[in-house]
Amino acid sequence: MIGIVSYGLGNISAFSNIYKSLDIPYKIISSKDELMGVKKIILPGVGAFKDGMKHLEELGLIELLNKEVISNKKPFLGICLGMQLLGKKSYENGETKGLGWIDAEVIKFDFSEEEIKLKIPHVGWNNTSYENKNDLYENVLNNSDFYFVHSYHFETKENVTTSVTDYGIKFVSSIQKNNIYAFQFHPEKSQESGLEILKNFANLEFGV
Numbered sequence: 001m002i003g004i005v006s007y008g009l010g011n012i013s014a015f016s017n018i019y020k021s022l023d024i025p026y027k028i029i030s031s032k033d034e035l036m037g038v039k040k041i042i043l044p045g046v047g048a049f050k051d052g053m054k055h056l057e058e059l060g061l062i063e064l065l066n067k068e069v070i071s072n073k074k075p076f077l078g079i080c081l082g083m084q085l086l087g088k089k090s091y092e093n094g095e096t097k098g099l100g101w102i103d104a105e106v107i108k109f110d111f112s113e114e115e116i117k118l119k120i121p122h123v124g125w126n127n128t129s130y131e132n133k134n135d136l137y138e139n140v141l142n143n144s145d146f147y148f149v150h151s152y153h154f155e156t157k158e159n160v161t162t163s164v165t166d167y168g169i170k171f172v173s174s175i176q177k178n179n180i181y182a183f184q185f186h187p188e189k190s191q192e193s194g195l196e197i198l199k200n201f202a203n204l205e206f207g208v
Helices: 012-021 032-036 049-058 062-071 191-203
Strands: 002-005 026-029 040-043 076-079 104-108 122-127 145-150 152-156 161-167 169-177 180-183
Touching (some): 002 012, 002 032, 012 026, 012 191, 032 062, 040 062, 040 191, 049 062, 122 161, 145 191, 152 169
Parallel strands (some): 002 040, 076 180
Antiparallel strands (some): 161 169, 169 180
16 A cells, blocks of 8 residues: 655645545545554645645654655655755755765755756656666666756755656656655656656565
């Protein structure tokens, strides 16, 4: 059973529609009891980092997420904001502490010293280039296009990067650390390539 965390900042209906169409068991979770009852966890997210951490804290989910993902090794998938929250801190709307699962910071795109003129936020289709292909990219071609919506990006000191994307600079577009997987782009909005990623997560046997 896949648990999709509902904390007020995720595109929950898109995930439920996809898994319903694939006849894959899932449930929407917003409490500690519900979180303990699933085998895999998806943390989607759109919006500000500070709001994301605040909502998780208000629902009492931070400590339990640490237990279920870090201690109990349940497969975890973070998407967009759900990836950024894995870092140690973000500088969006002031410095905010994250979950700290990855030694990383979340920083804003800054093209002020570059000759290129690119819009922020980064919105739309862009491709990804594999650095370390993992199980979730099975049947997904290198340099496939995915849909992005973000102004901040993940900058990590750990060797966890599985793909990068070029938007003026090369930034981390996906990571994996043991049972933790995360994507800066939105697989639920990325047509066939994104659908393959969500199917692969559902079929993942790691840690189950």
